[in-house]
Amino acid sequence: MKKNKYCYEYPRPSVVVDCVVFGLDDDLLKVLLIRRDRDPFAGRWALPGGFVDMDEPLESAALRELKEETGVGDLFLEQLYTFGDPHRDPRGRVISVAYYALVKLSDHKPVAADDARDAEWVDVKQATKLAFDHDTVLKTALDRLRAKVRYQPIGFELLPAKFTLTQLQSLYETILGQPIDKRNFRRKILAMSLLTELPETQQQVAHRAARLYRFDRQRYRQLVKAGFNFEV
């Protein structure tokens, strides 16, 4: 039963957060979507999201929704854009503060059936005809990811803690959508001295096992202070 006990002198919009969560599944960039079970847009895929509580910072709201709806825990999270078209939600004025997140899918793969919600990792190329203006939100997030991955070391957020140089290169090729020269790439990345070479190699591969590396976040912070600019 509705009480409608919150009254104001002027009308107010609702405010929600919506999250574009990216994960890398081999050579596919995927996004976490939720099947809507009620109108509007019942049956359509939508970005996970929900209302912002009155005493809650926006980013906390995004984190809470992610945890509630998807079980996703530690991740890279950044505000994307605020979508406020008066007609973006047919039910009324709903302003959406969108965030995008990067998760290590290797750790979070079995998310799908966690909650009662029907959540699924969908190839970004297949993720169209989403509910509300979520096509636009997703496109904005993709543009941002493609731009940012070139000048900030956020790509590592999509990889497991230990990774091979080929995995890293493949990540950039997938996100940027263009091939990269292997030798030049390795030289450039290693020259930044941001990667720690581990005394381990891949296991159980049917070819020469590749060396594993770890991204050294602390070193990155040091270098940035000294004026270093990451660039791929």
Added chain:
Amino acid sequence: MKKNKYCYEYPRPSVVVDCVVFGLDDDLLKVLLIRRDRDPFAGRWALPGGFVDMDEPLESAALRELKEETGVGDLFLEQLYTFGDPHRDPRGRVISVAYYALVKLSDHKPVAADDARDAEWVDVKQATKLAFDHDTVLKTALDRLRAKVRYQPIGFELLPAKFTLTQLQSLYETILGQPIDKRNFRRKILAMSLLTELPETQQQVAHRAARLYRFDRQRYRQLVKAGFNFEV
């Protein structure tokens, strides 16, 4: 008299837009501020802004506020960030969608006393101790401007339609806060073939009159389509 006739089942935040308007006054980067005449923060400088109407897109709200409060008309306007700390306004939950704008101060100089409001162009270096979280908003806008001016030709929005290469160079030096080599700068900029050389020179200067140029927006769009990337 308050009527409080807008009632909802759950509490809702207020949503405002705030604008960081930059203008270039010779070698000073200035920001448009408004002196608050009422609490909270009475007497303090604040960014121009105001409530978003229920049927109004966010960007329209920003444009409207700018026109109402400052008389500023055509300008570059872009969404900056949404600030939503629950305590950023002592009166209650107010979510601020911030925009930043670039105006040709040469055209808009006499804004100050336009409206009844006490608006003023303030050197960004002097613009501290602002109301609410506006120090943070201003810093975010400055960071964005400094980053974006390097890879998008938005600096021209701060100059008159006709300008000299020295004015352009000085703009970059002011915003980036570092000196630039004159010969290298001119070669690089002219090589982009984004500037139209005009058959005019400066007038009434006590030294050799410099050639005037105009930014060719159409040409820029063509080049971008062909894969060109602006960079200073």
Added chain:
DNA sequence: TCAAAAGTGTTAAAAATACACCCATGG
């Protein structure tokens, strides 16, 4: 004739690009 800013080339160093073969491993 002086002060003030406009305008103009070259050289050296660094960075980016293009490119092909041998190696180690498990099946």
Added chain:
DNA sequence: CCATGGGTGTATTTTTAACACTTTTGA
């Protein structure tokens, strides 16, 4: 022994950086 991906170096081109003097103009 073969299929698969791992790993490595050099030469060329392009881009960036450093640097100083002559010209024009109005006061």
